[in-house]
Amino acid sequence: MTTLAKDSPRKYGLGDKNGFGIVAATTIYEGSAIGLSAGYARPLQAGDRFVGFADHYVENPGGAGAVNVTVSKRGEIQLPIANLAITDVGFPVYASDDDTFTLTATGNSYIGKVIRFESAGVGMVAFDTTNLGTLTALTDNSGGAANTTLEACGTAVTGVDGVGSNAASKADVDARLTSIKNNFADLAAAVNALIALAK
Template sequence: MTTLAANKPRPFELGDMGSYPVAASTTIYEGSAVGLIAASGYARPLTSADRFVGFCFAPVVNVTAAELQVQVRRSGAVQLPVTGAVITDVGMPVYATDDDVFTLSPVGGVFIGFIRRWVSSAVAVVEFGPLLVDPYAAWPTREAVANAKTLDAEDSGKLFWVTADAGVITLPAIATALGGCAIVNGGAFGTVLVTVSPAAADMIMGLDLAGVDDKDLLNTKATARRGDLAVLMHGDADGYVITRLVGTWAKEG
């Protein structure tokens, strides 16, 4: 290992501004969410396959790859249209499906930040930046559930975003070896009851939950918040084990 023996001035980037080379034949408008293409590293208007790097603040029309660079604001707080956002969603993560479509659902979108302040119906101030982390990063495979769903072994490791009130997530028999799932309430405060239902001979146990066969786990509707979740692991012959709960959950009486 060699250490410095003299001063070595280095170039630093100051503040929250940055620039990235732009893909060929690409126009990026002011206000666009900007993404980097995985295969090339060039910037373009964000798609769901890209890495989010910030918001464009100076439009650019580029012809040849890397001929021009896009200027972006890499961190800060920006007012955005966020589909479905309500006043109780402060602190919720926000995702983008393209450069101008923002949503609270983690399914099919790129994480960009968190709601800092609600402005009006479906409009919010979103805090963004490179140091913020997607709270659902542990589950890169995600699925929207708009009605009842029965899981199987191929659903292991998935996140399920449930938006159906009284929607039931039915678990297979424990012998099926399902595990590693996150079941998340995707409804606004007090609007969605999520039910996780085991097979008749199985139980759901863990985290102060009594182990009783054929008893559902319920995310209490009256106090349910968007983002409430239960993480489900494969247990033993008796049934499934809950390793994490967010929100108010109770066993069926």
């Protein structure tokens, strides 16, 4: 069964482009990484959702949304990336502001992935804002130390009050608990790596 019974002209987007109203009293420069604040575009600040790179200079002297900015929402772009090395191809890239790019995820905004090393501290990055999901990194409160290898937790022990003849058994249990905490830390690190790759 169909519902459309007549021509229905639609509004189409601009392919790899998008547009957003700008926050009040803000200037955006061409090439700036753009983030959203309460739905309005601004030069990206750490933690903003990244929505693309500004195509042109634009100034909004008025209220929020009075002027729009056009952004490229996907493509490949050459960026300065702090401490980028030739072995970092494939790594996720983050931004701490509109022109500062890093391989450090904590507190920063996901931009894309390194696809080519250009020179020390400079790389080509593939970005695609349409693939940003809602995945959130895990906070590891296990207290363990990740080392990329899950540890054997040993055999079960009895007598865990830690006194008298049971003191040695308590030490064994403590050692096993440490291994369990380390395993949780390893799992959290692996899940967070997958989350970064899925964005």
